Amino acid sequence: MSEKIELEVVVPGELTGKRLDQVIAQLFSEFSRTRLQSWIKDGFVTVDGKQVRPREKLYGGERIRVNATVEPMEAHAGEDIPLDIVYEDDQIIIVNKPAGLVVHPAIGHRTGTLLNALLHHFPDIALVPRAGIVHRLDMDTTGLMVVAKTIQAQTELVCQLQDRSMGREYEAIAQGVMTGGGCVDEPIGRHPKNRLKMGVVKSGKDAVTHYRVLHKLRLHTHVRLKLETGRTHQIRVHMAHINYPLAGDQLYGGRFRMMKGASEEMQETLQGFKRQALHAKKLELWHPATREMMCWEVDLPEDFQQLLAALQQDSKDYVDDDDY
Missing domain, CATH: 3.10.290.10 (RNA-binding S4 domain)
Structure with missing residues (x-):
């Protein structure tokens, strides 16, 4: 059809x-x-x-x-991949994406993607460009995404992204201790030397990231971030640019560094966290049909919570040691 x-x-x-x-x-x-x-x-x-x-x-x-x-998408087949659906109606689907799930098929990931899962869950979404996917999360970033079930809904949601009326908030763990919140307003484009990376480049597209401190840890900071724009790797690039790369970020965080004064268990926990500590926690948008403002928020994933708890315990233990 x-x-x-x-x-x-x-x-x-x-x-x-x-x-x-x-x-x-x-x-x-x-x-x-x-x-x-x-x-x-x-x-x-x-x-x-x-x-x-x-x-x-x-x-x-x-x-x-x-x-x-x-015409319906024929290049990709639906696959029975579990989806954590937070909300669904006849216009949109709100998905809580897990770590390790690629959003759209690409070289090296032709199957097993969110797009394949959507085609299985709602076959008619094959009539919508990119199976209704409006925005993306990196493979190892978790959290909320909106998917459009009709072309009209997709058109409206894309407009909201462009006019910045769609709200997206993230939580992350950054390396280093921040003194306070702020805003990074720097253009992002393809890295001039490493084509796998993005970077802050003068010829890039405008990109704005707001951040505020939730908790200061001994050698890390738990932060909340709000996007105005949605460039590829935006939060990861901006945080690395201001010298607070995300914990676990294999691409932008540099080589793993041992934590001074940390327990062996803490070192193993941090070293074992093999993805960027980044979670799309909150999403708000105007419903494309009813024009009602809607908002969703999901808990941090278990691995993120465990890392955060370990870093909080490390901060507590280190302070306690100094008291003696």
Whole structure:
């Protein structure tokens, strides 16, 4: 079963001088660039009633119409993978993602992903671009994600991400003791030397992360973070940039360092924590159909709680030793 897509928009003035393919990529970002390019070439996109080339420049005020058909996803199969569903209705699914679950198939992870699980749980989601996935969490980051069950819901949720009306809050354990909260407002782009990493680069996209201290530990800090933007690895990159990389972060945290004065058990606990200590704890958004503000919050996962408890005990034991 296929779904008809009918979209119409007037090109805003701020996109003056940009090519058609660039304009629709911004205005219809819920669809992949590849899909939009194919629609232009197949004649499903018109500008003021005419078919134009993808590289045609626009000058604002033009009326773009899209009349296309979305076929079900055939490249990926549904798989019976357990999902921790926090909330679900006919428009959205709120998932509490565990560590180790890749969100979208990629090289090295063609199966066993959240997308495969969603296709099994709700087969009709195959009609929605990217199986309704609106935003992602890194494989080893846990916590809340919203998934759209219809194209209309996905379009609305993408708009909320873009206008920053969707609220996302995280908890993390950072290496080092912070003096207080703050804000990191630094652009993020692909690292110039290591293509596996992102970094703070002048040519990157704007990225804003707010953070506040929840608990100061002996050599770590338990923090709460709020995103304004959603760049790849944003929290991990920003925290490393201000010299407070996340505990367990294999990519941005540098080589493992032994904790001075810590017990052998504490050292083993920290060394055994093989993922970044980052959890998407709170999510709030405007429901795409009812326009009601909705909010969800989930507990820290067990491994995060155990690490935090061990670090708190280490802080207590170290203070106690100094008292004698």
